[in-house]
Amino acid sequence: MATVGVLCARGRVEEKALMAALAEAGIVSALFPPTDEPLPVGPLFPMASGRSFPVPQIVVDRHPDRQIARAVLATCRALDVPGLCAGIAAAGDRLDVASALAAKGLPRPETALCTSENAGLAAVAAMGLPATVLPLDLKSQPIDLPDIDTAEAVLEHRSVLGGSEGSLGLVQAGTPPPENVVTIFVIDGVATALETSMAMGVSVEVLRLAEQTARALFADVIAVVIALTPSGPIVWDVRPVPEFRHAQALTELSVPQAIAQAVQHRLEPVSAPRLPSDSTPDWTNLVTQGTRRDLVISA
Template identity: 35%
Template sequence: MTDGPRLGVLASRVRYEEKQIMAALDRRGAACTLLDPRSLFVAGTWTGPDVVLNREVGHFRALYAASALESAGAVVLNSAAATHLSGDKWHTSAALAAMGLPTPRTALAAAPEAALAALEELGYPAVVKPLVGSWGRLVTRLPDRDTAEAVLEHVAALPGPQSHVIYLQELMSTADRDIRVVVIDGQALGATYRRGSQWRTNVARGATSEPCDLAPEVAKLAVAAADAVGADIAGVDLIEDTDGRLVVLEVNDRVEFRGFQSAHPGVDVADAMAGLLIRRARS
């Protein structure tokens, strides 16, 4: 592909995943340019890569960089629209609900003072989550009204209007384990159980990844969730409710896959991403 479309990887931090993706592109003979969004600007004619894989860790930088690149004619995976939906927990919930996909019961309060009434409707225990964020940061368990009042008092004191929009969700009783499914180009590559010693099962918080059977219902739900937000590449988080029914927790558009890869050494996630990037470039 030396004379073909130019490929780029957008990332301000080159982590395990970005190294693996660029190595996979190199093995396939595809030239790739690393774009650092901290020095990226789009003004007029774009002379950079034609197809860009968005791996920027920061949501807003990833979103606006994707939008700017698309406005200049580049193809971005995932698209700015997919990043907008999957990067905001409420937008994700709304997109999943619009497709009729099962999710935990969720409420949105437009101000902290409305959140207590929303919690009375939702019930305890519940969790409050920031609209934008990853790795389980600032996700707080609310076992009762007294705790909710204390947490919401702190939330009300935070600067910035977005901090005062409260995203609430029922606490799933099986929250010590969830399922991560990697979906690329409409295909589920595999699934892992993520288990942790605490109720947040993020690998970044020390949770471990174990192989999970990719049952047809798991694959089907994960692919549908990725499709609901328009993501060509996604890490879909599922959990089982008390009745054993699968529900969708989140859809991650810039999925980290180190834990998944350690559990599935025979599945090359980076190569699947590289293959998708090359196919889009050729088309």
């Protein structure tokens, strides 16, 4: 029986790297749930083969289909199997995420929930252009609205072809250019790696905002997309199951190694109190050699 179940559709580069890091830490892992086997709900029942269902001690959420992931994670909770996941972002949608961050007072763009094409156009008119449509499902990509013609076409297309589900979405003010966006990977409350096309350094303020976002969402593992604006950094989006093959480490651990360490901490018997969740590294004056360029973390 595997100690760790890696919840995914198939073993991609990230899942293979994670399982290798777990093996390096001496932790047995396997893809979960087993292919073509039903997942028991409630008390375990013997499978057709006569053997017991292979229940892991912990599950790491890496499934790209959030509907499947939510169902499996809920079933695991019923079986008292904990999950290492993105918290509210793993169990909910972009509205849940936006609401949780707004409740904590974290900086975000002006946002409106739109339930129809007309509501979307009204939001765009009030906010001004450019704007961005974010479908509620976190696996769907944001859609830029640079001008009114694009906004009308996109909103009509989503309403006509997507029905009520397509009409639902968030409209956010602005469309940050790629060079003003940084994605921070936060694992166990600590900013561990980043992806960016920015030529300049990443400030301590950005890293701390990513860590605050993870705490607000009760996320064990998450990628936080932060846009840099003239008024300061804002949380633009989150990714509950991010790709990290191109991530540049901010600490001595890679993303897979940091996840493996988080798993190891949860498997250890309780012997000493852990540091509180808000005890994060002092990023001031840190300089890390990245995989493509020097990453300068400035105050």
